[in-house]
Amino acid sequence: MIKRGLNTGVLALAKLCGWIIRKARVGKVLIVEVCGNNSKPYVLALKEDRDRELYAVAEPLDIGSAICFEGELASEQRSKRGIEYVATRIEVYAKPIEHLPVDIAGKVPALLETRIKYRWLLARNPVEKAIFKIRTGVLKAAREYLEKNGFVEVQTPKIVAAGAEGGATLFKVQYFEREAYLSQSPQLYKQMLISSFERVYEITPYFRAEKFNTTRHLNESWGIDIEQGFINGVEDVMQTAENLVSYIVDFVRINYKDELEILGVNLPKLTPPFRRLKFTEAVDILRSEGIEVSEVEDLSDAAEKKLGEIMAEKKHDLYFIVGFPWTSTAFYYMREEDKVYTRKFDFDYKGLEIASGGQREHRYDKLVEALREKGLNPADFEFYLEAFKYGMPPHGGFGLGVERLIMKMLNLENIREAIMFVRDRTRITP
Ligand code: ATP
Ligand code: MG
Numbered sequence: 001m002i003k004r005g006l007n008t009g010v011l012a013l014a015k016l017c018g019w020i021i022r023k024a025r026v027g028k029v030l031i032v033e034v035c036g037n038n039s040k041p042y043v044l045a046l047k048e049d050r051d052r053e054l055y056a057v058a059e060p061l062d063i064g065s066a067i068c069f070e071g072e073l074a075s076e077q078r079s080k081r082g083i084e085y086v087a088t089r090i091e092v093y094a095k096p097i098e099h100l101p102v103d104i105a106g107k108v109p110a111l112l113e114t115r116i117k118y119r120w121l122l123a124r125n126p127v128e129k130a131i132f133k134i135r136t137g138v139l140k141a142a143r144e145y146l147e148k149n150g151f152v153e154v155q156t157p158k159i160v161a162a163g164a165e166g167g168a169t170l171f172k173v174q175y176f177e178r179e180a181y182l183s184q185s186p187q188l189y190k191q192m193l194i195s196s197f198e199r200v201y202e203i204t205p206y207f208r209a210e211k212f213n214t215t216r217h218l219n220e221s222w223g224i225d226i227e228q229g230f231i232n233g234v235e236d237v238m239q240t241a242e243n244l245v246s247y248i249v250d251f252v253r254i255n256y257k258d259e260l261e262i263l264g265v266n267l268p269k270l271t272p273p274f275r276r277l278k279f280t281e282a283v284d285i286l287r288s289e290g291i292e293v294s295e296v297e298d299l300s301d302a303a304e305k306k307l308g309e310i311m312a313e314k315k316h317d318l319y320f321i322v323g324f325p326w327t328s329t330a331f332y333y334m335r336e337e338d339k340v341y342t343r344k345f346d347f348d349y350k351g352l353e354i355a356s357g358g359q360r361e362h363r364y365d366k367l368v369e370a371l372r373e374k375g376l377n378p379a380d381f382e383f384y385l386e387a388f389k390y391g392m393p394p395h396g397g398f399g400l401g402v403e404r405l406i407m408k409m410l411n412l413e414n415i416r417e418a419i420m421f422v423r424d425r426t427r428i429t430p
Contacts, residue, residue, distance in 0.1 A: 016042055016085065017068040017093075019124050020061055022105035032058050033082055033105065034067065035124045039133055039259050041082035044069065044090075057090045063104070064096035112414060116422050120430065123420070130259035132420060134252055135406055139203060141251035142224045145244050151201040151226060156189035158182060158205065162380055169208040171219075182207035185399055187332065190227040191360060192387035194395045201226040206399075213425050214301075215414045216352060216404060220423035227397035234334075234343040234359040237396035238320055241347050241355055242272035244400070245318070249409060265410050275311070275319040279341070282307055282321050296327040308351015321346045322358075331374040332367070334359045334396075347398065349408040357398020364388040 018036030025031070028048040033041040046055045061067070068091045074084035102109060104124045109115055115122060122128045143153070160183045163170045171182040186202050193200045202225045210217045228240060249270050252260070260267055277285070286293045286303050289310060293303050299321070311319050322345040326335055333342040344358035361367045367388055371378045378385060403418040416422045421430060 014072065014085075015068055015070050017066070018042065019104075020063055020065045020067060021124055022081075023058075023061070023063065030055060030059060031079075032061075034069070035104075035126065035129070038083070039126055039130050039262060041126065042069075043079040043082040043084045044071070044087050045074075045079075045084065046087070051087075054087055054090050057092065061092065062096055064100050065092060066094040067092050112416065116416055116427065117430065119420050119422075126262050130256075130262040131406070131410065131412075131417065133259050134256050134263075134410065135402070135418065137252050137256050138248050138402065138406060138409075139224075141248040142201075142203065142244065144251070145247040146201045146226065149199070149240070149243075151199040151228075152197050154190070154193055154197070154200045154202050156183070156186040156193075156202060156204070158207070160188075162188070162384075169210055171207050171209050184208050185223065186225050187330075187399070188381075188384045190225055190397060191332065191395065192384060194227055194229040195387045195390060195392055198230060199226070199228045203402075211425065215416075216407070218403060218415055218419060218422065218424055221415075221419070222402040224400040224402060225397065226400075227395060229393045229395040231359065231394050231396050234322065234345065234396055237357055237359060237398060238276065238322070238345060238347075239273070241320075241357060241398050241400065242274050242318070245347075245349075245354075245405065246270040246272050248405070252409065263410055267409060270318065275316045276345075277319055277321050279321055279323045279325065285310060296325050298324065298328040304348065304353060305351045308348060311348075312350065318347070318349050321348065329358075331370045331376060332360050334361045335366075335370070343396070345398075347400070349405070352404060352408060353401075354404045354408060355398045355400040357396065359394065359396035362388065362392045362394050364392075 016036060018034040020032055021035045021041060022033040023030065030046045032044045032046065035041040046058055048055050069087040070089040071085040071087035074086050077084050102114060102118045102122055104122065108122065108125060108127045119128065123132055159173060159175060159180050161180055163181055163184050169184060173180050173182060185206055186204050190200055190202060204223055204225060206221050206223050208219060210219060226240060228237060231237060249267060253267050253269060282299065283293050283295060286307060289306065291303055291306050293299060323341045324344040325340060326342050329342050329344045333344040335342050342358065346353045347355040361370055364385065367385065368378050371381060403415045406418040407415050412418055416424065
């Protein structure tokens with residue numbers, strides 16, 4: 001933080017900014033805690049007699065004041081709460097015009113309702129800030145890993161004419177004279193791009209009209225979506241998924257130690273490859289535990305959770321379920337010769353699906369047939385189908401939920417804790 005002056009080699013003073021989150025008097029010393037972008041607050045200890053001028057500036061300031069100070073790192077660090085600085089100058093940029101509606105310096109409020117409403121302000125609190133700093137790290141790590149592995153970042157439209165994941169969760173928008181939808185997933189577009197790029201990725205919002213309030217669904221969530229061409233099978237795609245997630249976890253472990261400590265999270269290093277369970281195997285395991293499961297449908301939430309517990313007992317926090325039945329999947333997954341099972345996988349972390357993916361059907365005729373069998377009209381997908389006419393290689397990919405990954409990494413109980421502004425069944429502000 002402390003910068004050296006140009007060519008002089010002399011230690012220049014650092015200018016640090018933030019908001020006062022706590023003020024306390026200990027005898028003749030005024031302790032001021034300031035939080036800025038840093039996860040740990042800056043701490044100033046001002047003595048009434050020694051630092052008379054600064055003391056006079058800081059003493060009347062309310063909690064919430066926006067200030068900058070110049071100073072040096074204190075040679076002796078006595079504060080357990082933050083990083084101590086010796087200030088030489090304090091500038092006041094703004095004073096609150098009302099009392100803050102939430103206590104920033106104390107414990108994070110117990111009521112999730114309050115946290116969601118005031119997240120933008122509560123992010124002055126080290127605990128809230130740590131979650132969002134780690135969120136930045138997750139996305140940074142994802143980009144780093146994907147760039148290193150030859151993926152090109154793309155952006156696909158968020159106003160679309162057709163849904164990829166079924167009509168029930170589409171948000172309609174009026175697009176001039178016609179009806180359009182908010183994109184549920186970049187699925188169709190990222191696949192189309194495998195007609196000109198070997199590998200692509202997108203970090204993107206998903207808009208889904210999920211009607212039910214659950215602890216793991218948002219109506220606007222974020223995904224790390226990849227699509228990878230010239231693959232030999234679904235195994236190549238699962239390897240990308242497990243290596244990406246392990247890279248992200250490692251990146252956070254190494255670069256966000258302070259934040260993990262603030263959150264009290266012990267994040268163990270992951271060691272892929274993770275267990276691959278066949279769908280049929282998962283069904284057998286669950287049935288042997290007395291859980292009712294269908295052979296032709298996706299696993300229920302309760303079954304997914306139970307499987308997580310069973311796998312955790314065997315020390316598998318992360319695992320794949322691969323080979324879902326065609327009756328349970330979207331049209332674009334490649335089917336096995338038997339036509340019963342597909343090359344679709346789910347990637348689960350502590351009993352929650354964090355990603356879905358698989359090998360896609362890249363053969364034009366078979367894709368048209370698949371659309372028909374799913375009761376969809378190929379004419380509605382003409383723009384997509386055309387991309388399969390001019391040399392589409394075998395490919396596959398996945399969508400990894402950013403909030404779900406963060407939720408599981410940090411042991412958060414509700415997905416709403418992993419996003420700054422929540423869009424759910426009842427919230428459209430702030
Ligand atoms: P679920 O069955 O749990 O509702 P899904 O199978 O419909 O999820 P996918 O279409 O597979 O979801 O999307 C890929 C990933 O994106 C999911 O594995 C999940 O991590 C994330 N995701 C999808 N929908 C949501 C949502 N509504 N809220 C938060 N994350 C989501
Ligand atoms: Mg899924």
